[in-house]
Amino acid sequence: MKFRATSAEQDLARQLAWSRREFLRTGAAMALGSTLLPGGTALAGVRTKKRKVVVITFGGGARDQETFAPEGQENIPHLMRELIPQSAFFTQVVNRGILGHYVATASLATGVYETINNFASLPPENPTVFEYFRKDLKRPSTDAWVVAPSNGFNRIGESNHRAYGAGLGANVILPKHLLTAAISGRSTDYDHLIRDNYESPLFAPDLGGSEFQLQQLEMMLKLSVDDFKSHALTLSSPDELSVYVARRLMRQLAPSLLWITMHDIDIAHAGAYSLYIEGIRRTDRLCAEMWKAIQSEPEYAGNTTLFILPDFGRDSDGDSGGNGFQHHRTGDALSRTTWMMAIGPGIREGVVYDRPVQSTDLVPTLGSLLGFSPSLAQGHPVAELL
């Protein structure tokens, strides 16, 4: 029987964080957060009721060697040159939960390491950030939205928790599903936008929950089915379609809490390195597009914090139990340790923080920023952002 050998996990995670810091210090001229005094200006001057948050998560992380390391920086020019210098960057975000994309995204959205079946159409078991936000702040349903990649994510907006749940969650848009409905399966011109869940490309759970319907396209997004179809033809990937829909949402409904989950990078599961790199480059470009959209939309400019974080990492080349970039199955330090950047008014710019934070810290941090109490979340607010 063969088992792989690695160094101590914590040492590896620390080493990874240190490497990221050094890469960013030299590649993006970032300062080390621990050398700075605690911040006191966060969101000063931004009125609480207008505060907005956009969260972008990647389903399928990218490794440092293809991103932040010197040889990888060519793949993320927008992050390196535009976003990271304006952001507070956390080099060590540890995910101690299950490394499957749906369940990991559910963990990010609840602040609790969820244990639901990654491939089933199930809601999270703990209240989501959307439910805390809407219940505590008495916000309407139009103020919290999720744009997600595949059918598997259709339940992400609302938990089945007794104290929250039904009617308190976010609206969920599955752009691929929407497009499928719009074309009624009659055209092959859109196939490149209706790609599958790469973790398990053959399966898409049945839909359920509060899914956005085709007829709402025109009513809520002021977008005719024909215009939607025409614009979709100009796009090259599912994530581009997601960003297009997200921008439309921002323009028409300006939700205060908008969560976008991208998925193009996860083509890595098919084992083709060139397609994985293409996914990274596209995601880099789309993140910058979203930040530009935030700055150019009057409802968002100057009062919006953008969070960008992968749900987890990918296996290292050094772990013989995996197959390098292809999967995230080993549970090793690299596959568990990812990063997060926060950018927006009141957030220190160009600062790197080394201390470990957890995936479950995101929801409490959003709670502190927006003014709600995620009482059942396990994580803690990230003090450097408050």
Next chain:
Amino acid sequence: MLPRDLKPELFSGYPPEARKLVDNYIGVLRRLPLSFLPNLLREAIEFDYRFPPERKALEQELANLNSLSAEQFAGWLQGFAQIHLSAALENLDWINAPAQFVEQLSSYLWTTHQLDAFRTAAVAYAERLRTAVKAEPPALPRLGITVIGQGVESYDGPLFRKLRPHGAYYSRVDQEEGLGVLLEVVAARAKANPAPYAHWYVDGGRAAPSDPALTTVSYSALESARAALLAKMRADIGRPGMGPEALRTHLAQLRPVDLGVSPGDEVLDRFRVKMLTEGSGTQIFSTTFAQWTAREALRRAQPITLLVRFAPRQRQRPMNELLSASSESTELDPIGSLVDADMGAYYNWLNQQRLPGADQSAFLVWFEGHGHAMAIGPTTPRGTTSSSKTTLRDLARSLF
């Protein structure tokens, strides 16, 4: 059912060699924790179809466990004994379906947050085993050759970036004789050092004519098996209650005959089919197939010679469409395939270096049809570049 209740007759469903092996070690098997034992049985039940190094490793592992004192035994397995399992897992037929048990165990460990504890136990066990059972060096230094870029007319991007620090880069390689020279080199090694499954030729497209002394696997030769597999997958998906785990389990149980493979060398046939049924993306991208096959050949058969030639894969389309295996002509992506193969070459080298005798191993990668190559060997200067004229034959010869 717990390990302490094991009896030889419970293994009547095992193939003959596997049954004999289990009979010999039934005493020690009874003492193993359930979180550990099915991992071992997963290897044992396939014993008759394993390559020689795998058989030897399993026998050595069992012999080692059998030789431990009670105190040593407890120390070696302590981490596994502390893993808590559910009654549902205990009730599974882990004797006859150990792979399915391991799959469900993995899921259970994730959901009960015991994966890290299992990992720690596994790493500690592997370290002890590595110390106790010394790996033997190969009969002669290993040679790995990887050929990339078939069908690419020109490419200006950097190549071999991951490998360059480890060897010498040659920019003026006379490649007139091309692949034929490399096939001659590996055939000569196979004839001079004959051993079962010791010299391999893996091709991501149609295999070039090669010496029968080589163990050959090609994507093209598996075309009908691949089509049969995709048809089965599509049929399975429509069945009620079928999910990703169930499909995976079903695929893992497929035998060569189930995919229309004519009976031949059963060990090799099973290996070939597993590349399709257990690989991810191997069913659709030939570059993934070539890389994964090389990885598995190295891990399992530990060849002393391995030639891997990548071929252009089909262009990316939606996954459902790729899996449909339509008869329409397939558009190829030579440049994307070159990038895939460049990384694949690095992985081939990494996986070769994980085997015994790594300090004496040699590796050659060549951009097919072009004058670029890299050589890595015990005496090759590292991180160097040569613009002197050389030939593929001389490069290969210089490595062993």
